[in-house]
Amino acid sequence: GENVEQHPSTLSVQEGDSAVIKCTYSDSASNYFPWYKQELGKRPQLIIDIRSNVGEKKDQRIAVTLNKTAKHFSLHITETQPEDSAVYFCAAGLNSGYSTLTFGKGTMLLVSP
Amino acid sequence: DAGVTQSPTHLIKTRGQQVTLRCSPISGHKSVSWYQQVLGQGPQFIFQYYEKEERGRGNFPDRFSARQFPNYSSELNVNALLLGDSALYLCASRWTLGDTQYFGPGTRLTVL
Numbered sequence: 001g002e003n004v005e006q007h008p009s010t011l012s013v014q015e016g017d018s019a020v021i022k023c024t025y026s027d028s029a030s031n032y033f034p035w036y037k038q039e040l041g042k043r044p045q046l047i048i049d050i051r052s053n054v055g056e057k058k059d060q061r062i063a064v065t066l067n068k069t070a071k072h073f074s075l076h077i078t079e080t081q082p083e084d085s086a087v088y089f090c091a092a093g094l095n096s097g098y099s100t101l102t103f104g105k106g107t108m109l110l111v112s113p
Numbered sequence: 114d115a116g117v118t119q120s121p122t123h124l125i126k127t128r129g130q131q132v133t134l135r136c137s138p139i140s141g142h143k144s145v146s147w148y149q150q151v152l153g154q155g156p157q158f159i160f161q162y163y164e165k166e167e168r169g170r171g172n173f174p175d176r177f178s179a180r181q182f183p184n185y186s187s188e189l190n191v192n193a194l195l196l197g198d199s200a201l202y203l204c205a206s207r208w209t210l211g212d213t214q215y216f217g218p219g220t221r222l223t224v225l
Contacts, residue, residue, distance in 0.1 A: 004155075006155075034213070034214075036216075042218070043117075043203065043216045043217060043218045043219060044156065044203070044216045045216070046213060046214075046215065049213065089155045089156070091155075100146055100158045100161050100169050100171075101156075101158065101214065102158070103155030103156050103157070104155050105153075105154055105155050106153075106154070106155050
């Protein structure tokens with residue numbers, strides 16, 4: 001089955017800095033890669049996703065890049081703000097059929113004012 | 114626009130008991146998946162249902178079972194509870210298989 005590794009487990013940055021979280025996956029058939037943000041005691045919220053027919057996707061301060069050859073994808077947050085502090089999870093799966101998502105173990109992002 | 118809802122919010126049980134967790138998907142969504150999230154870990158897939166049929170099962174013992182009703186709501190049942198079953202149980206819905214999943218707020222289960 002699919003295995004997703006996520007690094008780092010914690011990331012501390014100053015407000016205004018950029019943050020990068022990286023994930024690798026094992027199943028070359030995976031073609032759907034969402035990122036979820038989970039604040040303490042809250043549900044995971046989808047913040048951005050990418051499908052394997054594109055290499056990069058941006059949404060305001062958030063971007064995701066995908067390298068299918070190397071089987072890794074990354075989340076980039078620019079101009080970080082204290083409200084970006086949360087746990088971020090990457091996931092991988094198939095964009096069809098019976099596939100579900102395999103999640104990484106999460107990255108706790110702390111943005112200091 | 115109502116999101117995915119789950120009940121109850123919190124639950125405390127003792128070892129050996131049985132528990133039933135409930136999930137109502139976003140209106141129009143036909144697929145429901147259940148995940149277990151242990152503290153400090155990412156969600157782990159338990160079951161997926163689409164059009165009332167099981168369409169996937171994760172690596173969980175037979176003590177875990179689920180079903181989906183004609184209105185697409187779902188129940189997750191766990192029998193013979195163990196201390197290790199303590200976790201946040203998340204339900205996610207989507208319109209169809211392969212579509213984006215949206216999570217509910219979860220049910221926090223504590224087994225004493």
